Amino acid sequence: MIYLFIAALLLALLLGARLLVRQNRLLEQLRGAIQFQQPLLKSEGSADHLPEWPGLTEDVNRLITENATLRQQRSDQLTQLEATLGNLREAVLIVDEANYIHLANRALREIFPASRDLVNLRLELIVRSAAFLDYVRATRTGQPLPRQEFEITDGASSTWIEASGAPIPSPDGKTQWALFVIHDMTQQRILERMRRDFVANASHELRTPLSVIKGYVETLVDGHATMSDDERAKFLATIQRHSDRLNAIIADLLTLSRLESVTPGVNFEAIDLRAFLLALVDDTAQRPNAKRHALASRLDPDLGEISGNAEKLTQLFGNLLDNAVKYCPAGANIVVEARPLAATGEIEVAVRDTGPGIPAADLPHIFERFYRVEKGRSRESGGTGLGLSIVKHIAQLHGGRVWAESEVGQGTAIFVRLPLASAGKAAKPDSR
Numbered sequence: 001m002i003y004l005f006i007a008a009l010l011l012a013l014l015l016g017a018r019l020l021v022r023q024n025r026l027l028e029q030l031r032g033a034i035q036f037q038q039p040l041l042k043s044e045g046s047a048d049h050l051p052e053w054p055g056l057t058e059d060v061n062r063l064i065t066e067n068a069t070l071r072q073q074r075s076d077q078l079t080q081l082e083a084t085l086g087n088l089r090e091a092v093l094i095v096d097e098a099n100y101i102h103l104a105n106r107a108l109r110e111i112f113p114a115s116r117d118l119v120n121l122r123l124e125l126i127v128r129s130a131a132f133l134d135y136v137r138a139t140r141t142g143q144p145l146p147r148q149e150f151e152i153t154d155g156a157s158s159t160w161i162e163a164s165g166a167p168i169p170s171p172d173g174k175t176q177w178a179l180f181v182i183h184d185m186t187q188q189r190i191l192e193r194m195r196r197d198f199v200a201n202a203s204h205e206l207r208t209p210l211s212v213i214k215g216y217v218e219t220l221v222d223g224h225a226t227m228s229d230d231e232r233a234k235f236l237a238t239i240q241r242h243s244d245r246l247n248a249i250i251a252d253l254l255t256l257s258r259l260e261s262v263t264p265g266v267n268f269e270a271i272d273l274r275a276f277l278l279a280l281v282d283d284t285a286q287r288p289n290a291k292r293h294a295l296a297s298r299l300d301p302d303l304g305e306i307s308g309n310a311e312k313l314t315q316l317f318g319n320l321l322d323n324a325v326k327y328c329p330a331g332a333n334i335v336v337e338a339r340p341l342a343a344t345g346e347i348e349v350a351v352r353d354t355g356p357g358i359p360a361a362d363l364p365h366i367f368e369r370f371y372r373v374e375k376g377r378s379r380e381s382g383g384t385g386l387g388l389s390i391v392k393h394i395a396q397l398h399g400g401r402v403w404a405e406s407e408v409g410q411g412t413a414i415f416v417r418l419p420l421a422s423a424g425k426a427a428k429p430d431s432r
């Protein structure tokens with residue numbers, strides 16, 4: 001009897017243990033389904049082992065399906081948002097609570113081209129500005145902040161951005177993210193700086209001869225009665241020299257301003273560049289100050305025609321020849337070369353001299369307004385510092401470009417490339 005009881009107890013224990021193992025397995029399956037968001041199959045498990053199992057399976061499967069639908073909707077919305085923002089001219093940025101970038105549209109990638117895809121990078125790596133990072137932090141906390149401008153420096157270059165932001169809840173609603181609309185202000189700031197520099201430079205250039213004239217006139221007014229004739233003549237000659245200078249600066253400034261503003265009014269005609277340059281070299285060689293040098297031309301016989309404005313081109317090549325004549329010590333060789341470039345449909349003209357040359361550090365700047373390599377020498381020879389700037393503008397007006405090559409002590413060559421008449425197309429000059 002007792003054996004029977006023990007056997008029944010063992011059987012009951014065994015059955016109980018098996019049930020526990022199966023229930024455990026079912027719970028494991030349930031955990032796996034939730035973890036991997038995979039609905040449970042009806043055949044998985046059985047109601048025999050856990051009466052609530054079918055109901056539980058149904059509820060869990062419903063939750064998993066709903067969750068999947070929500071996630072899909074969210075990803076569709078993000079894709080749609082990215083597609084919409086991608087075409088916006090304004091740059092849009094979304095960062096999370098740890099400053100990881102979650103959305104960066106095309107306009108933003110154009111401002112910060114360091115990396116092709118900014119998403120998942122930390123903001124600190126892209127925008128190196130403590131002030132902007134503070135602004136991001138403050139925006140996330142919900143502080144109402146006005147639109148603000150930031151200068152972001154990277155080595156020698158600066159980018160200016162104007163940002164306005166708003167806090168947004170993270171998709172799971174647990175943390176606070178931030179969204180920013182950013183405008184690239186760099187071009188505007190560079191232009192403003194150039195304009196400021198230009199006004200400062202122009203005022204300075206005009207003030208120098210003016211103050212000399214003023215000083216001499218005052219002395220003449222006070223002392224003309226007691227002055228010797230010689231002294232008075234010397235004073236008047238100085239006044240004349242400085243008023244000529246004022247005149248030259250104002251004439252060059254007017255030329256530049258006309259080149260910038262009335263571009264569409266310029267008449268273009270077919271110009272045989274070979275005949276044009278030959279005549280110009282001849283005219284220059286006749287001038288008294290050019291007689292101390294040897295002027296020559298090496299022009300390809302089949303140079304071809306360009307579509308240009310003769311008056312402006314005379315000014316362009318005249319300024320280059322003037323500089324060569326002006327800056328070379330007596331006995332220099334000055335050559336005007338020209339050749340057609342079949343591959344690019346252009347004509348390349350070079351004005352070469354064997355003068356003092358231009359140091360490498362100055363070369364990139366000589367086409368800027370008022371830039372002079374040696375200030376004293378340029379002023380002495382009547383230079384305004386605007387000649388090469390005018391040259392650059394006229395070349396651009398003809399759809400061409402200019403550059404310089406030089407070696408100190410060896411000489412200078414200024415190159416001008418202009419499109420052949422068939423390929424000619426005028427471009428808008430920039431404002432430097």
Ligand code: ADP
Pocket residue numbers: 323324327328353355356357358366367371372373374378379382383384385386387388389412
């Ligand atoms: P500027 O009116 O002073 O001649 P430019 O704009 O024509 O001004 O030239 C800018 C500067 O470049 C000049 O001041 C001069 O120092 C330098 N430069 C131009 N052409 C030559 C040249 N052929 N040889 C040496 N220096 C030159």
